[in-house]
Structure formats: structure tokens, C-alpha cells
Amino acid sequence: MNKPLKQHLIDPEICIRCYTCEMTCPVQAIEHDDNNVVVDASKCNFCMDCIPVCPTGSIDEWRVVNEPYSVEEQYEWMELPEQQEIEAGETGDADTEALDDAMAALLAEAHAGAGGKARAPASASKPTINMYNLGKPAEAKVQGNYRLTDADSDSDVRHIILDFGSLPFPVLEGQSIGIIPPGEGPDGKPHLPRLYSVSSPRDGERPGYKNVSLTVKREENGICSNYVCDLAKGDTVKVTGPFGATFLLPSDPNAHLLMICTGTGSAPFRGFTMRRQRETPSVSDSLTLVFGARRPAELPYFGPLKKVPERFMQKLFAFSREADAPKKYVQDRLRDESEKVAKLLSDPHGHIYICGLKAMEKGVEEALSDIARGAGLVWTEVRDAMREDGRYHVETY
Numbered sequence: 247m248n249k250p251l252k253q254h255l256i257d258p259e260i261c262i263r264c265y266t267c268e269m270t271c272p273v274q275a276i277e278h279d280d281n282n283v284v285v286d287a288s289k290c291n292f293c294m295d296c297i298p299v300c301p302t303g304s305i306d307e308w309r310v311v312n313e314p315y316s317v318e319e320q321y322e323w324m325e326l327p328e329q330q331e332i333e334a335g336e337t338g339d340a341d342t343e344a345l346d347d348a349m350a351a352l353l354a355e356a357h358a359g360a361g362g363k364a365r366a367p368a369s370a371s372k373p374t375i376n377m378y379n380l381g382k383p384a385e386a387k388v389q390g391n392y393r394l395t396d397a398d399s400d401s402d403v404r405h406i407i408l409d410f411g412s413l414p415f416p417v418l419e420g421q422s423i424g425i426i427p428p429g430e431g432p433d434g435k436p437h438l439p440r441l442y443s444v445s446s447p448r449d450g451e452r453p454g455y456k457n458v459s460l461t462v463k464r465e466e467n468g469i470c471s472n473y474v475c476d477l478a479k480g481d482t483v484k485v486t487g488p489f490g491a492t493f494l495l496p497s498d499p500n501a502h503l504l505m506i507c508t509g510t511g512s513a514p515f516r517g518f519t520m521r522r523q524r525e526t527p528s529v530s531d532s533l534t535l536v537f538g539a540r541r542p543a544e545l546p547y548f549g550p551l552k553k554v555p556e557r558f559m560q561k562l563f564a565f566s567r568e569a570d571a572p573k574k575y576v577q578d579r580l581r582d583e584s585e586k587v588a589k590l591l592s593d594p595h596g597h598i599y600i601c602g603l604k605a606m607e608k609g610v611e612e613a614l615s616d617i618a619r620g621a622g623l624v625w626t627e628v629r630d631a632m633r634e635d636g637r638y639h640v641e642t643y
Contacts, residue, residue: 253314254285254292259325259375260304260364262422262489264441264643267296267305279321280381287314301641302492303363324376365636367496367597371448374416375491380439383426383484386410388477389457396543402464403510403546404475405445408483409457415485417458418448419517420493424486425460427470439486440470443601443641445513447521461513461546493599493639499526500595504587506576506610508538511602511642512546518599519559533559534586538576538606540567576606577613587614588621591628597637604642 256267256276261283268276268283275289276296296305309315311330366373378384386408394403417423424439431437446459464475477483495518496503505515515535522533539545542565551561562583564574580587590596591614600610611625618625632638 250310250312251287251314253287253309253311254290255307255309255315255320255326256283256285257304257307257326258282258320258323259491260302262302262304262441263376263424263439263486264301265438266299266301266643270296270299277317280379281376282321282323284317284320286317301643302490306363363633364492364639365633366492366494367498367501367636369496369498369501370494370636371418371497373418373421373488373491373494375421375487375489377415377488378486380426380486383486384410384413384415385482386413386415386458386485388479388481388483390479391475391477394461394546399543401509401540401544402475403544404462404464405546406460406462406474406477407446407451407457408460408485409455411456413456415456415458415488416448417444417488419444419495419521420514421488421490423458423460423488425470425474426484426486427473429469437469440468440474441489442474443510443513444488445516447517447524449524453524461510461516463510492636493601493641495521496597496636498595499529499532502532502534502590502593502596504534504536504590504596504598506536506580506598506600506602506606508576508602508606509544510546512537514601514641515599516547519554523554523558527558530557531560534562534583534590535559536562536564536576536579538564538566538574538579538602541565542568575609577609580610580613580617584617584620587617588623591618591621591623591632594635596632598632598639600640600642602642607640607642 263283265278265283268278272293272295273289273291275286277284277286307326309329389407389409392405394405395401422441422443424441426439427437429437442460442462444458445461451457451459462471462474465471493514503518505518507515519533537545542548562579564576564579565571566573566575615625618628629638
């Protein structure tokens, strides 16, 4: 009988098909087909380079197996299989224990500052995932393309509205969709989809209409972002998804959400806010938004946000390049509200969501750690308990 081994796998339910892990893997052990992203056990050397780049934690899955799952088997999965039964005594050998210890050390290092393994809020609606894939994408028509930032701003951020017509495309707040740009890369292969967070609520940008909005920033050399930002009304685009099964809005009306973001990381929080406004408009003090940008002119949805009543959502803006004002970052605004944040950390209905540039993670973690310490709490213990309970969510890129 073969000696049991530990196999690295990817959770197909949580994976958002951003392909970042595949592009990062130094030994080409990660590959994809139209449906799934998988790990080839014959190539994987447990280097862990793919762990910290994953925005969802779907990459952090392991199974002890007698025979490794083939890539062909993994391509067919809709969810991960349960742990196989391993005969008593088979996993206790020194080699396996040494591997476990080495992997634990590598994972601890890889997860430093990363989002870790995510879980959906217990009360969240069940999401539909991977309904449309690379081989069979959905087709949507552009209903509108509106610039959100000032025309003279260096940052060109767009609000894109896509109409799916009679095509079913069920999507929840916090999920993402993929846009497939036309053309091929230098390798002669078609471009992979670029993932964008949905910025509209589940019943549409306009209630009752089958449309979905995105918040897209033009990147100087971004193949897909330039394609999307240049779309005109009436154009058609190929769409994959929806993706994401954890960064979801709780249906609990008592849930208090602390939403921390920079730039286009505000997209899912716009969907969260609009859903709450439509579903529970009378609820007060249940949302807190901490939003960072260089200056007000570069902050998406700044005008509409100011119209949201403060009793419904407290808004804390952090501008790092505003004229004649000290630099403020999201972590500074968290410290300004340390008493309120500390209260949320001890609240069983408190949820924390972090979305935006990966560079913000370290500062936010340090601020939350300081706030927890001031309240007599250990942040890592609080964070891990909240994550396990589906109340701590990080999606950074």
C-alpha cells in the first residue's frame, strides 16, 4: 500500500477564478480549464508562493490521500471532497509528521498579512457560482458608461452598467464577475477574464431590472481595464461567473458592518449599502464605511455617498494628498474611532470587511491590533474567531 501523502487543492466553491495563483506558481503546478483552477500533485513542491496572493483563501486546502487526485478529477469538482478514510497508523510516520510541521511553518509565514481562509456569514443567501465559464460565457449589453472621478483627475474610474436581458444571471452583493477582453496575449492564447466586484444589489442597479454595475479604474497598461473603460452604450461583452461564496452580505438586520476600503474596493460596499437601503431602510447605526483615497476628486461615488444619511451609515473619509491638510489613511480613521471599533470587536453581530489595494492590509491590521489591545483583547484571537464565524472578510489585490 502506498504511503499517505498530503495533497494541495483549491476549493472550487470559494475560488473566484482570478488566476493569480497560476501566474505566481514558479513550477507551473497550477492550471485551469473552462471551469476550475487545479493543482497538479506531480509538480507541486509545497513552495507556498501561491498562498499569500490568493484574495479568498480558496488556495489553502489540503487532503491526506493514498493516491493523489488527478487534474482531470479536480476539473469535474463543484465542491471539495471530504477527507478520505486513512487506515489507522498510516499517518503517524515520521515523514508525514515532519511534512506537517514544515507546512505549518510555511503556512504561518505565507498567511502573514493575508486574508486567510474565508467563511460566508451564517445568515448570507446561498450564492450561485460559475454559471458561465470561459467556454460558454454570458453576453451582456452595455447600458451605460459614466466617469466617477473629475475629468481633470489623474484617476479615471468608471461606473459600467451591463444588461443581461432575458439571460439569467443571479448575482449577490460581494460577488465578482469576469470580463473577457478581446484578442490574444503574446503567447497566442486568448486573454483570461479580469475579475471585477459587482457594485449593484442583487435586484439590479435599477430594482427589478436584470442589470449589473461595475466600478472599474483605468490602468495605464491594463488590457481589460482600458477595454472596459472605453466601452460605449450598446456594445456587447463576454462575461463569466458569478464568482465568490464568502465575501457576502449577512441577512441579519442586527448585523453591524465595518467596511474598510480604498478606491474601487468600494464596489461591493456600494452593493451592500443599496441592498440595506432597499431591504431595511429604517435600521440605524448598522453600517460604518472607512473610505480612503488621495483626494476627494479621486474618490468614487463621493457625491452619492454624502447623500446617504449619517444615521443610516457613518462615513469616515481618509485623504492622503489633500491640499493644506495632514495625510490621513484608513488606519488613521480607524484609530480616530477606536472606541466604536473596540465595541464592534466584542459584538457577536459585528462584521469586518476589507477590500482594496493589498498595501492597505498591514496598516489596517496594525490599527485593529492596537485598538483591540487598548480594550484588553488580543487581536489575532479576535480576528481568527470572527473569521471562523464568517464575520471577518478580506479581499485585496
